[in-house]
Structures are given as C-alpha cells and as structure tokens.
Amino acid sequence: MASLITCPHCGTRPKEEFSIRGAAAPKRPAPAAKDEVWHRYVYVRDNPKGRVLEYWHHVAGCRRWLVVDRDNFTHEVFGVMDASDFERVRGVE
Ligand SMILES: [Zn+2]
DSSP states (O other): OOOEEEETTTEEEEGGGOEEEEESOSOOOOTTOOHHHHHHHHHOOOOOSSEEEEEEEOTTTTOOEEEEEEETTTOOEEEEEEHHHHHHHHOOO
16 A cells, blocks of 8 residues: 655645655754754754654655654654644744
C-alpha cells in the first residue's frame, strides 16, 4: 500500500511527490542569540522514535512547504498543515 500525504493545497498525493527536509520542532533562535544557542539549533538534534513534526516540500505539486505530523515508526500521518500556518500558530521567540 502506498503512503499518502494529504496536501492542504493539492489533496491526497503519494509520498514520492514530496521531499522530507527535517525536523520542524526546533525553533529558530533570535538573530542576537548566543553562539551556543545557534550551535545547538544548527548541529545538535534529537532523534526521537514516534510522533514527530517534519518539514516536507511538495516538490512535484504546489511546491509549498508543509509540516507533517507523523509517527516515524508506524508511518501513521496525524495531520498536515502549510508551514506558514504552523509558524504563525507556534509564534516567535
Ligand atoms: Zn501541494
């Protein structure tokens, strides 16, 4: 069975149309943040098993950036939203 992702702009599409670009959970530090904070943001990441938020790019579709809420062990998808909506809901530090 193919894995399907429901793009909020294009509808349900096969995962092969998308490119995964990494964890969406880390928040970008303020420009004036200390070097240690930037180092952790850029180079140090957790590697959780289970439910994660990831940036996905709909390369073969609308070319929008999305945030996919999924389980990286079972591959169950819980939700998909446009990345701009995700950032607006999450807020800025
Ligand atoms: Zn799309």
